Amino acid sequence: MPRTKDDKLEKRRRFEILEAAARCFVRDGFHQASMRAICAEAGLSAGAVYNYFPGKDAIIEGMVDWEREEIDELAAYMRDEKNALTAVVEGARAMVAETSAEDAQLYAELIAEAGRNDAMRARFVEADTLMVSLLEETIARGQKSGTITRRQKAPGLARMVMAIYEGFVGRIGPEKDNRSKKLADLTAEAVRRILQP
Amino acid sequence: MPRTKDDKLEKRRRFEILEAAARCFVRDGFHQASMRAICAEAGLSAGAVYNYFPGKDAIIEGMVDWEREEIDELAAYMRDEKNALTAVVEGARAMVAETSAEDAQLYAELIAEAGRNDAMRARFVEADTLMVSLLEETIARGQKSGTITRRQKAPGLARMVMAIYEGFVGRIGPEKDNRSKKLADLTAEAVRRILQP
DNA sequence: ATTGATAAAACGAACGTTCGTTTTATATAT
DNA sequence: ATATATAAAACGAACGTTCGTTTTATCAAT
Numbered sequence: 001m002p003r004t005k006d007d008k009l010e011k012r013r014r015f016e017i018l019e020a021a022a023r024c025f026v027r028d029g030f031h032q033a034s035m036r037a038i039c040a041e042a043g044l045s046a047g048a049v050y051n052y053f054p055g056k057d058a059i060i061e062g063m064v065d066w067e068r069e070e071i072d073e074l075a076a077y078m079r080d081e082k083n084a085l086t087a088v089v090e091g092a093r094a095m096v097a098e099t100s101a102e103d104a105q106l107y108a109e110l111i112a113e114a115g116r117n118d119a120m121r122a123r124f125v126e127a128d129t130l131m132v133s134l135l136e137e138t139i140a141r142g143q144k145s146g147t148i149t150r151r152q153k154a155p156g157l158a159r160m161v162m163a164i165y166e167g168f169v170g171r172i173g174p175e176k177d178n179r180s181k182k183l184a185d186l187t188a189e190a191v192r193r194i195l196q197p
Numbered sequence: 198m199p200r201t202k203d204d205k206l207e208k209r210r211r212f213e214i215l216e217a218a219a220r221c222f223v224r225d226g227f228h229q230a231s232m233r234a235i236c237a238e239a240g241l242s243a244g245a246v247y248n249y250f251p252g253k254d255a256i257i258e259g260m261v262d263w264e265r266e267e268i269d270e271l272a273a274y275m276r277d278e279k280n281a282l283t284a285v286v287e288g289a290r291a292m293v294a295e296t297s298a299e300d301a302q303l304y305a306e307l308i309a310e311a312g313r314n315d316a317m318r319a320r321f322v323e324a325d326t327l328m329v330s331l332l333e334e335t336i337a338r339g340q341k342s343g344t345i346t347r348r349q350k351a352p353g354l355a356r357m358v359m360a361i362y363e364g365f366v367g368r369i370g371p372e373k374d375n376r377s378k379k380l381a382d383l384t385a386e387a388v389r390r391i392l393q394p
Numbered sequence: 395a396t397t398g399a400t401a402a403a404a405c406g407a408a409c410g411t412t413c414g415t416t417t418t419a420t421a422t423a424t
Numbered sequence: 425a426t427a428t429a430t431a432a433a434a435c436g437a438a439c440g441t442t443c444g445t446t447t448t449a450t451c452a453a454t
Contacts, residue, residue, distance in 0.1 A: 029313060031228040035444055045401045046445075056444065105312040112305040115370050116226060128371045152386065159368065159380075160361070160387040167364025171356065173312050174325045183356075189349065190357040194390050200420050200432050210433095232410055242435045243411075253410065397454085405446070416435070424427075 014052050017042045021059045026105045030060050030113055057119070063110060064123040070095070071127060075134050084142025085195055088135065092165045092191045096172075097184035104172040132158050139195070149197040157195060164190050211249050214239045218256045223302045227257050227310055254316070260307060261320040267292070268324060272331050281339025282392055285332065289362045289388045293369075294381035301369040329355050336392070346394040354392060361387050 020042035024033035035056055039049050053059050074091055081087035099107075114124035135158035142148030148157070168187040172180055217239035221230040232253055236246050250256050271288055278284035296304075311321035332355035339345030345354070365384040369377055 027313060029228060029309065031226060034442075036442090047402080047447090048400050050445070051399070105309075108305070108309040108312055111367065111370065112226065112302075112309040115302040115305055116224065125371050156383055156386075159365075159372075159383055163364030163368055163384070163387065164357070164360055165364070166367050167360030167362070170308065170363050170367065171360055173308065174322050175356075176322075186353055186356055187360070189353075190360065190391055194387055200418080200430075202432065206433090231408080233408090244413080244436070245434045247411070248433070395454100397452100399450105399452080401448100401450075403446105403448075405444100407443080407445105409442070410440100412439075413437095414435105415437105416433105418431105418433075420430090420432100422427105422429080424425100 010052070013044075017044070017049055017052055018059065018062050022063065022102075022106060025060075025063065025109055026102045030109055060113065060117075061119055061123065063106065064114075064120060064127065067107075067110070067124075067127050068130075071131050071134070074131075078134060078138050083147055084138050084145060085147040085192070087138050088142070088148075088161060088195060089188050089192045092161060093184045093188035095165055096168050096187045097180055099169050099172060099180065101172055104169055107169060108173070132162055135161055142195070146197070148195045151197075160194050161191050164194070207249070210241075214241070214246055214249055215256065215259050219260065219299075219303060222257075222260065222306055223299045227306055257310065257314075258316055258320065260303065261311075261317060261324065264304075264307070264321075264324045265327070268328050268331070271328075275331060275335050280344055281335050281342065282344040282389070284335050285339070285345075285358060285392060286385050286389045289358060290381045290385035292362055293365050293384045294377055296366050296369060296377065298369055301366055304366060305370070329359055332358055339392070343394070345392045348394075357391050358388050361391070 017038070021033070021038045024038050024041050027033070028037070035046060035049070038056075038059065039046050042049065053062070074095060077094070078087040078091050081090070110120070110124060114120045132155075136154045139148055139157050139161070140154040143150050143154060152160075164187060168183050168190075171183060175183065214235070218230070218235045221235050221238050224230070225234070232243060232246070235253075235256065236243050239246065250259070271292060274291070275284040275288050278287070307317070307321060311317045329352075333351045336345055336354050336358070337351040340347050340351060361384060365380050365387075368380060372380065
């Protein structure tokens with residue numbers, strides 16, 4: 001009898017490879033990290049890794065999808081929070097607070113890559129649009145209930161919030177003071193100033 | 198008797214090579230752009246290029262210094278403008294308005310590279326610190342004269358402005374609406390909301 | 395015995411860089 | 425003026441390495 005294929009094992013292996021690759025990418029960048037290094041980090045041989053992914057590009061593309069999961073979590077939180085202003089302000093704070101230096105670096109790599117790799121761009125813009133839509137929706141809700149200013153339309157406000165959030169994530173790198181709580185507080189404060197009536 | 202060395206030519210050639218390299222880097226990224234492609238783009242042979250730069254790393258590092266020049270221009274404008282609030286708001290607007298899609302892409306590459314290349318990091322942080330200091334100084338001036346809110350200290354406000362500016366530069370990529378005037382207007386509006394009393 | 399998973403070795407292609415050579419331009423000597 | 429000497433500038437083939445990937449051999453489990 002043949003050895004039976006174990007789906008659980010396959011999922012776990014794929015995830016382990018992606019995690020190992022992420023560590024390599026943070027350290028060396030997408031195109032300086034070698035497949036050899038990724039295989040070594042995953043504790044597997046080249047042949048094994050190529051059984052789980054068709055090539056390096058597929059591994060790189062796998063990095064984008066993690067972002068989607070975070071957005072889904074954020075969406076769940078923001079839709080549960082009744083006060084729309086609080087939802088956006090605390091959502092932004094949490095997103096910055098939960099971003100490690102490694103996450104920020106990987107995110108920077110993704111942005112750079114999305115600018116010139118069509119497959120990555122498509123996935124990245126998709127996630128971005130989802131995020132902006134979520135913000136617009138929540139902000140419009142707040143404008144209706146009066147907790148958020150009506151002096152600017154929701155799409156414009158959403159883009160401001162998005163810029164602030166991404167801008168502060170970008171600042172995790174240069175700021176030597178690594179306590180991201182400070183940055184998260186500033187994020188929340190800035191978003192609140194933008195949105196409050 | 199020998200031909201004398203032409204300093205003018207040397208400066209110009211170096212600049213031409215950096216410009217050619219920038220086009221390649223925008224198209225392919227720092228580590229996917231080959232020296233061959235850069236040489237071809239510059240219209241020179243490999244040997245010629247290596248007469249002007251010791252290697253690829255030196256060319257990559259040359260990219261950072263352009264940022265410094267922009268900051269110096271901004272500093273000149275902000276120090277001339279008497280109204281500190283106007284200086285910061287319009288400075289931020291101009292910086293976003295004058296950033297092309299190619300500039301934004303190159304900037305994204307720089308950020309990613311600075312995160313893992315020590316030489317680049319040092320140059321990048323230096324420019325970043327200069328920019329934050331300029332903002333702090335101008336904001337403090339505005340707080341003294343009363344055109345800028347005193348509810349938050351200058352360092353915090355400076356970091357908010359910085360995040361907004363960089364956040365909107367980052368949005369040049371994902372936003373399909375390429376007219377950056379819209380983004381520049383949003384930038385100015387957001388900065389004004391953060392700073393006004 | 396047969397099948398799938400893994401390891402290890404090997405592949406051609408492309409990389410950054412080097413270096414011996416050729417071309418180009420100019421200052422002097424005739 | 426012309427010819428010559430000389431250094432700057434550019435060329436481009438070739439180097440050794442390393443890349444992503446493929447092939448081959450071995451192991452473990454049915």
